[in-house]
Amino acid sequence: MAGGASLVLFALFRWFRLKIDLSASSDLSLSSVPFMVSGAHFAATNYRLYRSRLTMSQYPLTAGLIPLVILAGVLGSLRWPQTIAPSFIKLYLLWSPFHYSGQTRGLSLIYARRAGFDPGPRAWTALTGFIYGSFVASVASADARTDRPDFFGISYPSLGVSPRLAALAAGAMWACGIVFVVLVVRWCVRERRLPPAVALLPAAAQCVWFMFSAPVAAFVVLIPFFHGLQYLLPTWKMQMQERLAEDGRAPSRARLARETAVWGAGILVGYWALFRALPWLIGSLAGAPALLALAVTLAGVNIHHFFVDGVIWKLRRPRVGAALLAPLGAAGA
Amino acid sequence: MRAALLLAALLAPRAPAAAAEPPRVVLETTLGDLVLALRPDAAPRQVERFLALVRAGAYDSVPVARVDRTRYVRFAPVTRRRLTLSPEQRALAVAPRPPIEGALKNDYGTVTVVRGRDDVDATGTGLALILAPMPAMDGRFTSFAVVERGQETLEALREAPCDPDHAPLRAIEISRAYVLDAAAASSLALSRPPPGAAALLGPGVAALALGLLALLLRPRRPAARAGARLAVLLGFFGVLVAAAGRARGSAWLGTLLLAGAVAVFWLMTSFELPPAPDAAPKGGRRRV
Numbered sequence: 056m057a058g059g060a061s062l063v064l065f066a067l068f069r070w071f072r073l074k075i076d077l078s079a080s081s082d083l084s085l086s087s088v089p090f091m092v093s094g095a096h097f098a099a100t101n102y103r104l105y106r107s108r109l110t111m112s113q114y115p116l117t118a119g120l121i122p123l124v125i126l127a128g129v130l131g132s133l134r135w136p137q138t139i140a141p142s143f144i145k146l147y148l149l150w151s152p153f154h155y156s157g158q159t160r161g162l163s164l165i166y167a168r169r170a171g172f173d174p175g176p177r178a179w180t181a182l183t184g185f186i187y188g189s190f191v192a193s194v195a196s197a198d199a200r201t202d203r204p205d206f207f208g209i210s211y212p213s214l215g216v217s218p219r220l221a222a223l224a225a226g227a228m229w230a231c232g233i234v235f236v237v238l239v240v241r242w243c244v245r246e247r248r249l250p251p252a253v254a255l256l257p258a259a260a261q262c263v264w265f266m267f268s269a270p271v272a273a274f275v276v277l278i279p280f281f282h283g284l285q286y287l288l289p290t291w292k293m294q295m296q297e298r299l300a301e302d303g304r305a306p307s308r309a310r311l312a313r314e315t316a317v318w319g320a321g322i323l324v325g326y327w328a329l330f331r332a333l334p335w336l337i338g339s340l341a342g343a344p345a346l347l348a349l350a351v352t353l354a355g356v357n358i359h360h361f362f363v364d365g366v367i368w369k370l371r372r373p374r375v376g377a378a379l380l381a382p383l384g385a386a387g388a
Numbered sequence: 389m390r391a392a393l394l395l396a397a398l399l400a401p402r403a404p405a406a407a408a409e410p411p412r413v414v415l416e417t418t419l420g421d422l423v424l425a426l427r428p429d430a431a432p433r434q435v436e437r438f439l440a441l442v443r444a445g446a447y448d449s450v451p452v453a454r455v456d457r458t459r460y461v462r463f464a465p466v467t468r469r470r471l472t473l474s475p476e477q478r479a480l481a482v483a484p485r486p487p488i489e490g491a492l493k494n495d496y497g498t499v500t501v502v503r504g505r506d507d508v509d510a511t512g513t514g515l516a517l518i519l520a521p522m523p524a525m526d527g528r529f530t531s532f533a534v535v536e537r538g539q540e541t542l543e544a545l546r547e548a549p550c551d552p553d554h555a556p557l558r559a560i561e562i563s564r565a566y567v568l569d570a571a572a573a574s575s576l577a578l579s580r581p582p583p584g585a586a587a588l589l590g591p592g593v594a595a596l597a598l599g600l601l602a603l604l605l606r607p608r609r610p611a612a613r614a615g616a617r618l619a620v621l622l623g624f625f626g627v628l629v630a631a632a633g634r635a636r637g638s639a640w641l642g643t644l645l646l647a648g649a650v651a652v653f654w655l656m657t658s659f660e661l662p663p664a665p666d667a668a669p670k671g672g673r674r675r676v
Contacts, residue, residue: 214642
């Protein structure tokens, strides 16, 4: 749904040449709804890991050691803003689209399984190639530059890769896409039904985000927003299923609304803590400029999220798989 | 760099044509040192004035006012320095500025006297360290020195984090400026530059190799597997810090770093797995 909405919005921006003023201060953009939604999805991840001793004890290194390692990276960046900070930011900016790709692939598989859509392992391999091909192509395209872009005032290095790499990756991406479409068409003929659009939307949305959104400046903000929205919907569903199952009472709309409100308020508080309080606290304790502290803390929170997300959503875990693969109506409504 | 600066300082007076050697000035900045070789052949009056100001201590505590990464690093005029100017220093600073002497082109590493927007008293004492060929400045501003030693410091100044108006986020200033003569060269200890990124290459490669070796041995304990993956990540980060700045000059190195990053991210997707599917740990309470 979020992926589809992003495609509609992209078309509107392109056709009607809509523009959003992104020249506002970083403070303003931090307060914007897109950033809050994006920020809330970080809080939702942390909530899933840190909500109980049971979940923390299942991933002791991710829950305990990784925050310390990342904190060391943040403090090192503040201590050596010319040496460590640019590479810390670079690591985050390279990892982020890889992480997006993982989520896109995961969502595609979940929606396909829910809809009984299975064109075979070769098709899934081709789709994986298409998704990660768009990641490599976009990163290689950005890193073919030889200047040093800015992230909240921190100049980070471009890798200066050959422009041919981006073209090569784009070629591989389209080749994988064509193979996937051919295999899906074969499946459609065999099964005599159309593929579920919801299973194809995440990959299509990512392709637009990574390959075509550059001329639409607003998508710098909107891509993390839609990524966050994509994430929050299944997270909300899983949260509701667990909460409603805990007390054993019959689910009702009122109870669902109440639980949703509590959960929503919780992750908004988490957003505030992660993106407002934490940078201020770290910057104050380290005696670092506010913008520098914000930039490296933001990178640190993101990297922590990539770690946590990589372990808590494994479909091979029966409880996670069962919850994510169940129809949306099973949330209790 | 300290050794290089000392070497340069020691070698300079021993050169055969010592009498013809240009005067040198050391700018000790909070990001490291710069040795400027002055060019009296190109700008005699500007060099004379600059030396007088340096000898009077007028450049001590002068801050960096603006960092334009593609053009120049500009220091504030001496009248805007953090310490109050003495009457003698002020008299030198407000003395009439010499006419434009445009024999030296504004190229990477040259030092030019500029009059910035904040140089309201028009003393013409603000220095600009030029970071790229600037033909538009030739003949309009006096370029009078070149950075002889301390290119690392020049690059560190270029990379200083700045606000959107190009002002450094963290105060950077000339701690001390002094003329480097033969007598001083043998006795002065130059300040140590900030730790170099290249220093992380060795530890980074070592951690990377150890982590990969441990993964190849397929450790049984989940903690050992996670530790090996973490070593790979930290090692890669060390290599990234050391090599990313150089990758711009080598497409192969850049491609290798990108491929390494993808491999490391892929490795991290299985950083830690639960010991058994949804099993309650010892002593843990199952909530669901």
